Amino acid sequence: MGEFRKEDYIAQLSIDCVIFGYNNNELKVLISKLSYGEDLWSLPGGFILQTESIDQAASRILMERTGLDNIYLEQFRAFGSPDRIIGSEYREVVRAGLRDFAAKKFDDEAIDWVTSRFVCIGYYALVDLNKVDPKIGEFEEFLKWVSIEDLPNMTHDHNEIVEEAHKSLRQNLDEKLIGFNLLPEEFTMREIKELYEAIYDKEFPMNNFQKKILGLDVLERLGKKYTGAQNRAPYIYKFKK
Amino acid sequence: MGEFRKEDYIAQLSIDCVIFGYNNNELKVLISKLSYGEDLWSLPGGFILQTESIDQAASRILMERTGLDNIYLEQFRAFGSPDRIIGSEYREVVRAGLRDFAAKKFDDEAIDWVTSRFVCIGYYALVDLNKVDPKIGEFEEFLKWVSIEDLPNMTHDHNEIVEEAHKSLRQNLDEKLIGFNLLPEEFTMREIKELYEAIYDKEFPMNNFQKKILGLDVLERLGKKYTGAQNRAPYIYKFKK
DNA sequence: TCAAAAGTGTTGCTAGTACACCCATGT
DNA sequence: ACATGGGTGTACTAGCAACACTTTTGA
Numbered sequence: 001m002g003e004f005r006k007e008d009y010i011a012q013l014s015i016d017c018v019i020f021g022y023n024n025n026e027l028k029v030l031i032s033k034l035s036y037g038e039d040l041w042s043l044p045g046g047f048i049l050q051t052e053s054i055d056q057a058a059s060r061i062l063m064e065r066t067g068l069d070n071i072y073l074e075q076f077r078a079f080g081s082p083d084r085i086i087g088s089e090y091r092e093v094v095r096a097g098l099r100d101f102a103a104k105k106f107d108d109e110a111i112d113w114v115t116s117r118f119v120c121i122g123y124y125a126l127v128d129l130n131k132v133d134p135k136i137g138e139f140e141e142f143l144k145w146v147s148i149e150d151l152p153n154m155t156h157d158h159n160e161i162v163e164e165a166h167k168s169l170r171q172n173l174d175e176k177l178i179g180f181n182l183l184p185e186e187f188t189m190r191e192i193k194e195l196y197e198a199i200y201d202k203e204f205p206m207n208n209f210q211k212k213i214l215g216l217d218v219l220e221r222l223g224k225k226y227t228g229a230q231n232r233a234p235y236i237y238k239f240k241k
Numbered sequence: 242m243g244e245f246r247k248e249d250y251i252a253q254l255s256i257d258c259v260i261f262g263y264n265n266n267e268l269k270v271l272i273s274k275l276s277y278g279e280d281l282w283s284l285p286g287g288f289i290l291q292t293e294s295i296d297q298a299a300s301r302i303l304m305e306r307t308g309l310d311n312i313y314l315e316q317f318r319a320f321g322s323p324d325r326i327i328g329s330e331y332r333e334v335v336r337a338g339l340r341d342f343a344a345k346k347f348d349d350e351a352i353d354w355v356t357s358r359f360v361c362i363g364y365y366a367l368v369d370l371n372k373v374d375p376k377i378g379e380f381e382e383f384l385k386w387v388s389i390e391d392l393p394n395m396t397h398d399h400n401e402i403v404e405e406a407h408k409s410l411r412q413n414l415d416e417k418l419i420g421f422n423l424l425p426e427e428f429t430m431r432e433i434k435e436l437y438e439a440i441y442d443k444e445f446p447m448n449n450f451q452k453k454i455l456g457l458d459v460l461e462r463l464g465k466k467y468t469g470a471q472n473r474a475p476y477i478y479k480f481k482k
Numbered sequence: 483t484c485a486a487a488a489g490t491g492t493t494g495c496t497a498g499t500a501c502a503c504c505c506a507t508g509t
Numbered sequence: 510a511c512a513t514g515g516g517t518g519t520a521c522t523a524g525c526a527a528c529a530c531t532t533t534t535g536a
Binding site for chain 4: 448453456465467469472
């Protein structure tokens with residue numbers, strides 16, 4: 001772990017990622033518990049190298065945390081209140097934490113840099129939760145998938161960022177047919193339906209939902225899924241590319 | 242005109258505004274001709290004060306150029322390719338121009354600052370073109386309303402920024418009912434229709450368009466407009482607030 | 483009375499919703 | 510056979526597009 005060289009990055013501009021996953025009928029977000037402070041949670045994020053685009057920075061940050069390449073990523077909004085960090089109740093805790101835990105990497109000047117005013121560009125990512133083996137970043141105790149319904153209070157304005165990402169996801173879901181990125185390769189119609197229900201927090205009747213999705217003509221029907229249950233075996237689908 | 246104090250601003254982060262107006266059946270964009278260089282055009286933009294939010298910065302920049310307060314403003318995307326300025330064919334021209342025209346305000350260090358790598362946050366604004374009395378900024382020769390159909394080549398990636406703003410405007414038009422911001426207080430149904438046609442570059446049949454708009458239940462019918470033409474006088478509408 | 487264009491009405495299509503029904507599966 | 514849930518079909522509705530028609534205005 002080298003020293004932090006602030007000249008390599010753009011100052012006062014960061015990227016925060018809302019990584020969505022789906023599991024157990026719940027829409028989940030990957031959040032990280034910081035090593036310092038008690039009960040300090042935060043969205044995975046990072047800074048932008050002078051040599052890379054903001055999209056590349058987001059991909060890189062995601063790659064570092066999830067090990068996954070070629071993830072569905074979408075920029076959804078920039079957050080730029082002047083007091084989103086400076087005025088935050090969390091700033092002092094973060095500064096103290098960095099001094100204790102990160103003295104090797106961050107000297108005082110770097111700590112000032114990291115906790116100065118930041119504008120952040122929000123990205124959201126859609127991943128197959130089962131494929132992700134989250135890697136903790138520096139100064140993170142662990143990463144955790146948490147249902148969007150019961151997220152803890154997070155540092156700064158990260159709860160608001162998740163809300164905005166969720167709104168944007170809902171808006172884009174039908175239009176861009178991106179929901180399948182949250183599912184495994186193969187899935188049943190019921191699974192898609194339950195995914196949509198988790199995202200919209202709303203029930204859809206099966207028959208009409210099925211008609212709508214099949215009408216999109218983006219699914220390929222593969223075989224049947226015999227679960228051992230005493231009912232008709234559902235078809236297995238995959239997303240046509 | 243004071244000296245430029247870079248400490249007052251966030252470095253490497255700018256705001257560019259796509260100011261839409263409507264006139265003569267055409268969707269127009271307010272662009273500025275730079276004082277230096279030949280045929281150098283650019284979008285109105287600016288930097289973000291350490292003390293203000295990015296939304297406030299966009300409002301301020303707009304206020305400075307149009308004299309208008311309370312303008313409809315929407316952030317639509319951030320642009321962050323590392324070579325959008327550094328690799329741009331325009332960079333050297335801009336640097337030379339600033340050295341010639343702006344020596345009082347920008348010393349060499351400031352010129353380096355201004356022409357370094359920038360991430361920009363794009364906002365679009367909708368204004369009643371007739372209410373705007375454009376004020377030239379520093380180092381601008383004049384501002385001009387140009388139809389979105391025949392914009393000149395602009396500096397850096399500003400043409401792409403306009404395209405993205407146009408896409409975003411189209412997406413939001415129906416959803417958020419923001420089109421009326423481009424019209425005067427009072428207007429006829431034909432005028433709304435022609436505005437929509439200009440934005441979508443597509444014709445709409447009058448009768449169905451009228452039904453749709455009236456169905457939104459956001460218009461108040463005022464009186465009739467007698468133009469002297471030998472045809473039935475159209476109703477005048479205004480937008481209900 | 484006529485031309486121009488505003489405004490209204492009617493019909494048919496399509497997409498979405500609600501309801502009912504049949505089918506496959508394992509006990 | 511039967512309970513369970515998967516899958517399909519039909520009727521109803523709302524919203525949109527295409528057509529035709531009437532009304533107003535000033536020459």
